[in-house]
Amino acid sequence: MSHHDESTAERGPQEIADLPKEKVARFDAALPEILKRYPTDHKEAAMLAALRRAQEIFDWLSPAAQKLVANRLGAAVTRAEEVATFYVMYHTRPVGRHVVEVCTNVSCSLAGGYDLFDHLRKSLDVDNGGTTKDGRITLRQVECLGSCGTAPAMLVDEEMHESLTPQSVERILGGLK
Amino acid sequence: MSETLILTRRWPKNDPSIDGYRADGGYRGLEKAIGMAPAAIVDEVKASNLRGRGGAGFPTGLKWTFLPKDVRPRYLCINADESEPGTFKDRYICEYDPHLLLEGISIACFALDIHLAYIYIRGEFAKQARSLEKAIEEARAAGIFGGPKLLGKADFDLQIHVVRGAGAYICGEESALMESVEGKKGYPRFKPPFPAIVGLWGKPTIINNVETLANVPWIVEHGAKAFADLGAGKTGGTRLFGVSGNVKRPGVYEKPAGYNLKKLIMEDCGGTASGRPVKAVIPGGSSSPVLRGDEIDVSLEPDAIKAAGTMSGSGGVIVMDDSVCMVRALARIAMFYAEESCGQFTPCRQGTPWMWKILEKIERGEGTLKDLALIEQLPGNIMGQTICALGDAAAMPVQSFVKKFRNEFVEHIEGKGCKHGETGWGVSRGSREALVGGNRHAVR
Numbered sequence: 001m002s003h004h005d006e007s008t009a010e011r012g013p014q015e016i017a018d019l020p021k022e023k024v025a026r027f028d029a030a031l032p033e034i035l036k037r038y039p040t041d042h043k044e045a046a047m048l049a050a051l052r053r054a055q056e057i058f059d060w061l062s063p064a065a066q067k068l069v070a071n072r073l074g075a076a077v078t079r080a081e082e083v084a085t086f087y088v089m090y091h092t093r094p095v096g097r098h099v100v101e102v103c104t105n106v107s108c109s110l111a112g113g114y115d116l117f118d119h120l121r122k123s124l125d126v127d128n129g130g131t132t133k134d135g136r137i138t139l140r141q142v143e144c145l146g147s148c149g150t151a152p153a154m155l156v157d158e159e160m161h162e163s164l165t166p167q168s169v170e171r172i173l174g175g176l177k
Numbered sequence: 178m179s180e181t182l183i184l185t186r187r188w189p190k191n192d193p194s195i196d197g198y199r200a201d202g203g204y205r206g207l208e209k210a211i212g213m214a215p216a217a218i219v220d221e222v223k224a225s226n227l228r229g230r231g232g233a234g235f236p237t238g239l240k241w242t243f244l245p246k247d248v249r250p251r252y253l254c255i256n257a258d259e260s261e262p263g264t265f266k267d268r269y270i271c272e273y274d275p276h277l278l279l280e281g282i283s284i285a286c287f288a289l290d291i292h293l294a295y296i297y298i299r300g301e302f303a304k305q306a307r308s309l310e311k312a313i314e315e316a317r318a319a320g321i322f323g324g325p326k327l328l329g330k331a332d333f334d335l336q337i338h339v340v341r342g343a344g345a346y347i348c349g350e351e352s353a354l355m356e357s358v359e360g361k362k363g364y365p366r367f368k369p370p371f372p373a374i375v376g377l378w379g380k381p382t383i384i385n386n387v388e389t390l391a392n393v394p395w396i397v398e399h400g401a402k403a404f405a406d407l408g409a410g411k412t413g414g415t416r417l418f419g420v421s422g423n424v425k426r427p428g429v430y431e432k433p434a435g436y437n438l439k440k441l442i443m444e445d446c447g448g449t450a451s452g453r454p455v456k457a458v459i460p461g462g463s464s465s466p467v468l469r470g471d472e473i474d475v476s477l478e479p480d481a482i483k484a485a486g487t488m489s490g491s492g493g494v495i496v497m498d499d500s501v502c503m504v505r506a507l508a509r510i511a512m513f514y515a516e517e518s519c520g521q522f523t524p525c526r527q528g529t530p531w532m533w534k535i536l537e538k539i540e541r542g543e544g545t546l547k548d549l550a551l552i553e554q555l556p557g558n559i560m561g562q563t564i565c566a567l568g569d570a571a572a573m574p575v576q577s578f579v580k581k582f583r584n585e586f587v588e589h590i591e592g593k594g595c596k597h598g599e600t601g602w603g604v605s606r607g608s609r610e611a612l613v614g615g616n617r618h619a620v621r
């Protein structure tokens with residue numbers, strides 16, 4: 001991590017025992033369905049899917065959540081860590097209640113994607129990757145979302161929104177509680 | 178003569194469910210395939226001149242023959258990562274006609290004696306992943322695959338699963354894709370050995386793009402010759418071209434493989450939305466060398482466009498009119514590759530951010546002629562020096578933009594800024610740190 005002065009809240013729970021029992025139970029209940037897709041001798045292959053599920057349940061991948069996933073897959077904790085930090089859809093720091101990701105790659109920017117991102121940064125008063133003070137929205141710019149023909153595009157909580165206009169963006173963000 | 182459509186004929190309105198697909202004649206190719214000798218199917222695909230649609234254009238039938246004869250199990254990975262900027266075609270196959278892909282996969286698996294296939298789809302395509310999951314459920318319930326038999330007739334156990342990525346362009350590279358399916362970070366592997374010999378979990382593995390496999394049912398049903406005849410040169414069939422940027426009608430167009438780029442842009446897409454002249458076209462995804470507006474009268478067939486110094490790669494055509502600053506566009510592309518380098522090896526890990534930073538500096542009007550000389554030299558230091566093709570992919574746009582629009586770079590240096598002004602899109606405003614997102618960089 002590049003931040004040296006993170007608060008305890010930023011660092012999150014450290015050990016599996018620190019995680020809410022009810023959520024751990026939900027994660028455990030979801031595992032068999034995930035494991036079904038892989039040969040029984042390759043349980044670790046479920047790492048990406050298991051981390052995704054853990055993130056859905058725990059909101060972000062704290063060290064404790066990463067340890068839980070590693071533990072259940074019989075993998076080293078460092079394996080969970082390196083996967084969680086490699087892929088940009090995993091959050092290894094706390095995020096807001098909603099994550100808004102605006103594409104600023106070429107085709108989107110030709111259609112106003114960068115301007116949209118810049119506008120949101122100002123109106124929400126956050127920097128790239130930052131979260132609004134009320135904890136409502138984490139904003140960041142992302143790379144091409146495969147929606148270049150319906151640019152500009154953004155993801156809101158992992159759902160794609162395309163052919164954006166200032167009006168549609170306002171409506172979509174307005175609907176986020 | 179009406180144009181033959183193979184991939185888009187059911188888009189976007191026909192019922193994507195299995196009933197809709199069958200009502201339109203779906204799964205007839207598989208029906209025919211299970212009555213054929215597996216080797217005959219491979220021969221048919223070879224003779225069809227089907228070439229990979231993921232970017233490299235490798236002959237599909239030939240790739241299939243690389244599997245060693247007696248090693249089992251073998252696997253199939255279907256590449257639905259679709260992350261090359263400007264590319265947006267495979268998602269529509271997954272969304273509008275998922276059974277077409279599943280039929281292609283089933284035929285390929287039957288032909289190659291593969292019993293386990295993974296569709297690796299980028300994490301951002303949640304809707305498309307759901308569409309594929311639903312189609313797999315339907316096909317299983319209908320006894321098409323997933324049980325002891327294919328179509329309830331041929332003894333053949335086949336399992337197809339969807340695996341979702343989690344945000345990493347590099348996982349579209351085939352060896353990184355396999356690492357990711359194995360549950361690891363997407364570090365490309367050294368080659369050789371090639372995946373067909375040592376692939377997923379060390380076993381022989383075929384990796385094909387979504388669009389590539391979606392052509393297979395038609396080839397089996399209508400024959401190799403009909404498919405080859407639709408194309409041009411050594412490339413059979415039609416292709417999906419996704420046109421974006423400054424055009425009147427952006428979107429995906431299915432055209433014969435040898436279609437003319439200028440015709441696609443000026444006629445099918447209606448030219449530029451602004452009515453201004455076309456200044457530049459990136460013809461095959463952001464890694465393909467750029468063409469000037471006066472160079473676009475070329476065939477999109479891979480070998481033909483190669484002669485024009487570029488490639489039709491993933492079929493992603495990005496059009497820019499004369500209001501667009503080439504330095505800014507290139508800086509944004511360079512930022513992408515800097516962001517997406519897996520970071521495993523030095524020339525690419527250090528070279529890609531270096532190129533990006535120099536381009537930003539020139540764009541801001543702070544560059545010197547020395548910077549320009551450096552940016553002309555750096556791509557050459559990366560090309561051919563890297564483990565995977567991302568290095569080349571990052572170097573080619575830099576080389577071509579600077580070569581073809583050199584005067585714009587010089588103008589930025591001599592005029593100490595961009596004459597296109599501060600408005601419009603760009604990468605250079607705001608704090609530098611704000612532009613670097615993503616966890617890959619936080620841990621570097």
Ligand SMILES: Cc1cc2nc3c(=O)[nH]c(=O)nc-3n(C[C@H](O)[C@H](O)[C@H](O)COP(=O)(O)O)c2cc1C
Nearest residue numbers: 229230231256258259260349350351385386389566
């Ligand atoms: C950096 C990089 C990214 C790639 N991304 C994709 C992709 O998103 N989709 C794809 O099908 N192929 C992609 N490829 C090409 C694959 O490595 C591979 O050639 C292709 O999936 C093979 O399938 P095909 O022969 O059917 O085209 C990428 C290659 C590189 C080097």
Ligand code: SF4
Nearest residue numbers: 519521522525563565
């Ligand atoms: S070329 Fe770049 S992306 Fe590819 S393996 Fe090397 S460092 Fe990774």
Ligand code: FES
Nearest residue numbers: 103108145147148
């Ligand atoms: S450039 Fe934004 S979706 Fe492709």
